Amino acid sequence: MQITRQTDYAIRCVLYLSRMRERVVVVDDIAVIMDIPKSFLAKILQRLTKAGIVKSSRGIKGGFQLAKNPRQISLLDIIEAIQGPAGMNRCAINKDICRFSKTCTVHPVWVELRQKVEQHLKKVTFQKLIKLK
Amino acid sequence: MQITRQTDYAIRCVLYLSRMRERVVVVDDIAVIMDIPKSFLAKILQRLTKAGIVKSSRGIKGGFQLAKNPRQISLLDIIEAIQGPAGMNRCAINKDICRFSKTCTVHPVWVELRQKVEQHLKKVTFQKLIKLK
DNA sequence: TTTAATTAAGACAATTATTATCCTATTTTA
DNA sequence: TAAAATAGGATAATAATTGTCTTAATTAAA
Numbered sequence: 001m002q003i004t005r006q007t008d009y010a011i012r013c014v015l016y017l018s019r020m021r022e023r024v025v026v027v028d029d030i031a032v033i034m035d036i037p038k039s040f041l042a043k044i045l046q047r048l049t050k051a052g053i054v055k056s057s058r059g060i061k062g063g064f065q066l067a068k069n070p071r072q073i074s075l076l077d078i079i080e081a082i083q084g085p086a087g088m089n090r091c092a093i094n095k096d097i098c099r100f101s102k103t104c105t106v107h108p109v110w111v112e113l114r115q116k117v118e119q120h121l122k123k124v125t126f127q128k129l130i131k132l133k
Numbered sequence: 134m135q136i137t138r139q140t141d142y143a144i145r146c147v148l149y150l151s152r153m154r155e156r157v158v159v160v161d162d163i164a165v166i167m168d169i170p171k172s173f174l175a176k177i178l179q180r181l182t183k184a185g186i187v188k189s190s191r192g193i194k195g196g197f198q199l200a201k202n203p204r205q206i207s208l209l210d211i212i213e214a215i216q217g218p219a220g221m222n223r224c225a226i227n228k229d230i231c232r233f234s235k236t237c238t239v240h241p242v243w244v245e246l247r248q249k250v251e252q253h254l255k256k257v258t259f260q261k262l263i264k265l266k
Numbered sequence: 267t268t269t270a271a272t273t274a275a276g277a278c279a280a281t282t283a284t285t286a287t288c289c290t291a292t293t294t295t296a
Numbered sequence: 297t298a299a300a301a302t303a304g305g306a307t308a309a310t311a312a313t314t315g316t317c318t319t320a321a322t323t324a325a326a
Contacts, residue, residue, distance in 0.1 A: 002135035003222040003243070004313070008231075011239055026272070035232070040315050046274065059323025062272045075242065088221075088250075089136040098141075099168070105262045106144055109208065110136070113253055117221075120246055129238045137284065159301070173286050179303065192294025195301040 001117075007082045009036045010044050014078055017054060018070040018126040024063040044082065051081035070126035076118055086121070087114045134250075140215045142169045143177050147211055150187060151203040151259040157196040177215065184214035203259035209251055219254070220247045 012034045017025065027045060031038040045064055048054045055067040066073070079086055087093040092110035095101045145167045150158065160178060164171040178197055181187045188200040199206070212219055220226040225243035228234045 001221065006314075008222070012233070015239070028272095037315060039317075042273075043275095043315090049273090056273060057323080058271090058273045058321075059325095060269095060271045061324060062322080064273085075239070088134065089141070100145070106148070106208070109254075109257050113250065116249065116253060117246065120249060121242075124242050139285070161301095170286060172288070175302075176286090176304095182302090189302060190294080191292075191300090191302045193300045194295065195293080197302090 001079065001083060001086050001088055003079070004083060006040070006044060007079055009034070009041060010048060010078050010082045011075065012036065013041065013044065014048065014053065014066070014073060014126055015129060017064065017066045018073075018130050020065070022065060024057065024061070024065045026063040030064070047081055048078075051077070053077060053081055070130060073126045074122045075124045075129075076121035079121065086118055088117070134212070134216060134219050134221055136212070137216060139173070139177060140212055142167070142174060143181060143211050143215045144208065145169065146174065146177065147181065147186065147199070147206065147259060148262060150197065150199045151206075151263050153198070155198060157190065157194070157198045159196040163197070180214055181211070184210070186210060186214055203263060206259045207255045208257045208262075209254035212254065219251055221250070 013030055013036065016030055016034050027038060027042050030036065030045075031041045034041075036044075045054060045056065049056050049064075049067075052067055053073055054064050056062070056064050076086065085093045087110065089110040091098045091101055091104075091107055092114045095107070098104065098107075101107050146163055146169065149163055149167050160171060160175050163169065163178075164174045167174075169177075178187060178189065182189050182197075182200075185200055186206055187197050189195070189197050209219065218226045220243065222243040224231045224234055224237075224240055225247045228240070231237065231240075234240050
């Protein structure tokens, strides 16, 4: 898959929250510090919340914090939360969109590749990302 | 990177030409048989020609044929001919587009992944693709 | 109990990328 | 010279991505 800007933002955001540990942070702060348009970030945080990666609280003293240990969050988790399944080709996600898929000798290549990429991204946790210099 | 429909068409097209061996085929035939919009395919063939993957001849008796042995053409060649460099994230192609890239701990991941994907796709030649059932 | 600060949700606008078409050269062979 | 083919450029149509705005709901504190 192509990593979109939205996913890049999401990664930056989780990176920031990972560094903040348990602390609750408001959208505004993340937006300013991580250079992300505020109302766009708000949308992204909604998705991350639904995916169980961050948790939100409303009202005064509200904001966002990680819902899990950074060790338990991988790059793949973020990508899937924002973009959905991580296939490089649509047919690696849903075979039926292509009328050649039954006999197509290329199709298995996309499937293998998807697996390879997913495996790789699953290993990259945010604990690793914040510890690396 | 995301494989676009255009690239899928290009692959289909080269697959067809590979099966045709040395024979010269006109755009119309490829378009009909491979289910690709004709004038779009014409554009795609121009790119494949510029990339040295197919060669064209004009006039009556003109058309397209492979410029190389299918053994020497890989999926990566087609992707690069149509979409350009094969990074999943823009920053894996050009570091400078991101103002965080100097200290970004995620950046190396995209670079590794790009290499991994390229290696994989380079190994898949059209000889293999037409021999597989 | 009211107010201020926060997120939630949905509609929509703007921008960019992709897909597709069409028209006019140019080339080549018969 | 005519017919059949590709080359190239302009442009239209569609879809995806990015971004904004407004209103509602929630919460803590004054």
